[in-house]
Amino acid sequence: MDLVDLAAIEAIKKLKARYFYFIDHKDWDGWRNDVFTPDASMLVPEDRPEPRIGIEEIITYLAPILEGVITVHHGHTPQIEITSPTTATGLWAMEDVLIWPTGKRADGFSGRMQGYGHYHETYVHGPSGWRIKSLKLTRLHVRPG
Amino acid sequence: MDLVDLAAIEAIKKLKARYFYFIDHKDWDGWRNDVFTPDASMLVPEDRPEPRIGIEEIITYLAPILEGVITVHHGHTPQIEITSPTTATGLWAMEDVLIWPTGKRADGFSGRMQGYGHYHETYVHGPSGWRIKSLKLTRLHVRPG
């Protein structure tokens, strides 16, 4: 690992830190401008088997779902591999806590939901720095309460 | 990011790691000698709107409150910016768990309290290395149970 790789790894850690800060503050412009590529994809197999493609589709889907929901997303122990000067992969452990207000969910659930899993990601480096190009979330466990 | 910056970022991550280890072991000398500057400030707006100023005032306030309380503080995904050779800023996601024994709190609460939020910090580099100069804790959510 040389200095360029170490600097890229730290930059990608900070990129993912912005991902977390922005989602938990519902700052979708932050995601749009400082986190994802315009053509980024997000895949949550437990939600649906196909990825959502494009940052606008991702935000259009997520923003209304999370409006009024308290969310906490934490990431842990990244394994980041710099695969070329402009590409990288990452694997992050994660935990999230969502507190759903009454009447928000179609299935009638309200209250606290806690989940654990991993983000499997790819990154690209462009004119504005490192960005998330693809994100897949797998789950170890999800539980209410 | 050059080597000096990367080394400073790693040093500040370890500084914050000591913050967590010492608070959860009630090692206030550790905070005094290895974590904070003598004139450090701590602001927890949900506790009171003014910061506590000076490490002795901080410890005088916190040590008796946390005596006999089991505490767990964890920090995640830091965004550290080195702003000069001797100054830096940091933003950390955090979670804490406190288990209050019966009879400890004036409001009668006992048992488990879990919180989520962010530390907004500044650091300075002096003769003993990096130290926390100011800490502000904001909250996403706090819940009993």
Place this chain on the structure above:
Amino acid sequence: MDLVDLAAIEAIKKLKARYFYFIDHKDWDGWRNDVFTPDASMLVPEDRPEPRIGIEEIITYLAPILEGVITVHHGHTPQIEITSPTTATGLWAMEDVLIWPTGKRADGFSGRMQGYGHYHETYVHGPSGWRIKSLKLTRLHVRPG
């Protein structure tokens, strides 16, 4: 801290990330081949006062205990010290969540158990890179529910 030390610290962080990923996926070959030295020791004083010595003894003990148990292990804010070109120490904050199925435990407990503590570790660098040589887990708190 020079470039060699910074690269070693990042490599050890990734080593510990593999430890977590493999245990939570019950990938014992991963532990055997990519995480521990053959003569590694694991000490969990709350479990028993003597360490288990050797990766095969560790796996022989842990694999059947954790079969069918959902586990989540997260590590935080490492303090890694490179003590020579081939040795290092590490201190990690940790949280784990285990969900025990009915009938698994001899004491009759089933359901969720959540714990907090610290890993105190040593590492060695050999022909395949950094490996965990010894691990001791101390606890701040363990609770059901």
